[in-house]
Amino acid sequence: MTDQESQRRQEDSPRRQRAEAKRDPTEWHGHRIVTETDLGAVFEEDDAARRRRSSMRRIRHGVVLVVLVGLVAAGVVVALGLARGDISLGSAEAIPKPTSTCPTGPFDYQDPSAITVNVYNSTTIDGLAGAAAEQLRSRAFAVRDIGNREGGSSARTAIIVSGEGGRANAFTVQRAFPDSIYVADEREDRTVDVILGTAYAGLVPPERVDITPAGLTCAPEDGATPTPSPAPTAP
Incomplete structure (x- = not known):
């Protein structure tokens, strides 16, 4: 390969890279464009954490509801006991x-x-x-x-x-x-x-x-x- 051909190839290399960059949709003026796939990979862990927090909130709400129902039932039992004379608060x-x-x-x-x-x-x-x-x-x-x-x-x-x-x-x-x-x-x-x-x-x-x-x-x-x-x- 002659020196002239080697020099031509070196000059063509930057032009070829720029041409390939233009064909790559994720590159724009030498900067990489963040795609939906990239965002999904970054926020996948955050979505899982949100789902866990949402699940914990539902569990807590269920526990609170069960406790409230139990307190109401206990109040009814005490009221009936007082009315019948089976229970005395004094x-x-x-x-x-x-x-x-x-x-x-x-x-x-x-x-x-x-x-x-x-x-x-x-x-x-x-x-x-x-x-x-x-x-x-x-x-x-x-x-x-x-x-x-x-x-x-x-x-x-x-x-x-x-x-x-x-x-x-x-x-x-x-x-x-x-x-x-x-x-x-x-x-x-x-x-x-x-x-x-x-x-x-x-x-x-x-x-x-x-x-x-x-x-x-x-x-x-x-x-x-x-x-x-x-x-x-x-x-």
């Missing part, structure tokens, strides 16, 4: 001890609609307080609180509790509970508590309720079957 109170003296009266039978009654369950029998409360309401008594109360399972039907000002109301309530006993406490209002025992099986039928004025029935100190306190004799 602190349980101990049953008062019987007093050594029993109010003799006589007490007149009161209008049930004027008496506020709280009904408590001292047993392990579910729904006992709620059932008794419904029966009292059907007889016009104003039932306020329904719940549980500590003190052990009494073998009696019920313990009737009131303060001094509520004795006549307690007498009226006691006439609805067969074989119940009365216990006094220090409250100053006229409300009456009914603490149900394991022997409770229902109220005295309305037609058999004795409304004759009399005294309250308390537990005797020897633990025998309680008897009504005698009414004072006329002078």
Whole structure:
């Protein structure tokens, strides 16, 4: 090859490269053009990360939804338990001890609609307080609180509790509970508590309720079957 031919080939080489560059669609004036394939390769990892984040968000939303549904269901169960008297949110109170003296009266039978009654369950029998409360309401008594109360399972039907000002109301309530006993406490209002025992099986039928004025029935100190306190004799 002559020197002249070698020189011509060297001069043609840049021209050939420029011609090939013009034919290459990814080259423009010596700069490479970024293609869709190049972008896909760069952002492929970012797309996968976005998909993972989206999947995690859906999982979190599902978990939150399940937790909310569980909380709503628990709230419904608690509300039903409170309504039936199976659950009590307040602190349980101990049953008062019987007093050594029993109010003799006589007490007149009161209008049930004027008496506020709280009904408590001292047993392990579910729904006992709620059932008794419904029966009292059907007889016009104003039932306020329904719940549980500590003190052990009494073998009696019920313990009737009131303060001094509520004795006549307690007498009226006691006439609805067969074989119940009365216990006094220090409250100053006229409300009456009914603490149900394991022997409770229902109220005295309305037609058999004795409304004759009399005294309250308390537990005797020897633990025998309680008897009504005698009414004072006329002078």
